[in-house]
Amino acid sequence: MLTVRAPATSANLGSGFDVFGVALETPADVVRVERASETRITVTGAGSQYIPEDPNKNTVGAVAEALDAPAHIEIDKGIRPSSGLGSSAASAAGAALALNALYDRGLSRTELVPIAAEGEALVSGEAHSDNVAPSLLGGFTIVSGDHVTQVDTSIPVVVCLPDQSVSTRDARGVVPDSAALEDVVETVGNAATLTVGMTQNDPELVGCGMNDAIVTPKRSALIDGYDRVHEAALEAGATGVTVSGAGPGILAVCEERDQREVAGAMVDAFDALGVTSRAYQTRIGDGARLYQD
Ligand SMILES: Nc1ncnc2c1ncn2[C@@H]1O[C@H](COP(=O)(O)OP(=O)(O)OP(=O)(O)O)[C@@H](O)[C@H]1O
Ligand SMILES: N[C@@H](CCO)C(=O)O
Incomplete structure (x- = not known):
């Protein structure tokens, strides 16, 4: 079993709509994964009653599909959904990092950004990456088209x-x-x-x-x-x-x-x-x- 702690994020920062994002030290989601023949998801923690466990409706299901990495995935929510703190994105980023390691896919964190963004497309209708990028890379991130720039900072x-x-x-x-x-x-x-x-x-x-x-x-x-x-x-x-x-x-x-x-x-x-x-x-x-x- 592999475990990932994926941080909350704050996107836009006002002047950078759909472009800027920052990773926050707290709160965070914890995602645990184990190989399986088909994907099964359980969700506990903050606001879990509002989060579907159906892999076709949960952001981590979209990530498992995109990586062709079926797994039992446990999500312990530290980040309340529909909060503006990148709740759905943290689970997706955590699942991308964990499943990439579980199945030895060998993708870098930057390469995992568009994969985690598949989860965001599922819940908001668009694959914007301004929450998944900082959750994966940390610090301050700038997403411009397919390009991601990252700056370490601790404001x-x-x-x-x-x-x-x-x-x-x-x-x-x-x-x-x-x-x-x-x-x-x-x-x-x-x-x-x-x-x-x-x-x-x-x-x-x-x-x-x-x-x-x-x-x-x-x-x-x-x-x-x-x-x-x-x-x-x-x-x-x-x-x-x-x-x-x-x-x-x-x-x-x-x-x-x-x-x-x-x-x-x-x-x-x-x-x-x-x-x-x-x-x-x-x-x-x-x-x-x-x-x-
Ligand atoms: N793993 C998940 N974690 C949280 N929400 C999820 C997850 N999978 C699906 N959802 C759904 O996504 C929606 C929450 O995502 P939404 O993007 O609206 O909020 P957020 O991630 O907190 O906000 P923001 O992107 O503004 O920071 C809810 O409808 C929730 O049921
Ligand atoms: N840039 C996105 C972030 C929220 O997911 C928005 O503001 O709609």
Whole structure:
């Protein structure tokens, strides 16, 4: 039996819709695999009652199919589904790494990115790789067409998860078909600033580069209390705040010294609106880790 711990991720970071992603130190999914004649899946843990065990409906089933690697696959969910923390992608990334090793397929982590993205196509209708890439490779990733660039970094972040769910499929439905040139110019400038911030491990620069006037305003309207939580996080010292992935999680970047204050302010702001939430004080971290039992 092989075991993989695959980390949660936060995609988009505002200015990098469908392009940017980061791996988070916590939370994570644990995926265990064992060779079998046909794929069977069991799911336990956070939100497991909402996750199908049918291989044709679970992201790991699509990965097993793509690698031609049938297995008994146990998923212990540490990442709640429909959270904006790349829950479906973490399972897919974990399964890709584990099954690649179990069947000696010899693919590199970068080569596993499009295979894990098959799982994302199953649940959201499109094979976007901005969650599976950081879950496999760690750090900050840039997905552009078939090309993935990775940067190691350890910026502190807070992800606040309200007790509400938004499916990626629904959140993709509100993305505008076109954008004004001035908004595109502003977003490109921000994305470039954020990228330099990641390479310099600089929370101030990363935060400055998170604003996006195209997708985030539409997405944030799906999250009860977003504006208040956004404002509270900035007042508490966050350098940038945006929707995590497709939401409803909200991502704040900050200096380590402000992390506790930012987390408390976000939870309190949701609380004042009658919304229960949980804040993860974490940082950008490593990709999936493989253990031989
Ligand atoms: N192994 C899996 N883990 C989690 N969700 C899964 C899995 N397989 C299928 N699903 C389905 O995928 C959907 C959750 O995926 P979705 O992309 O909407 O959320 P997410 O991964 O938390 O968000 P985001 O991609 O915005 O970070 C749910 O409908 C869930 O039932
Ligand atoms: N880039 C994707 C990430 C969520 O899976 C989106 O925002 O729809």
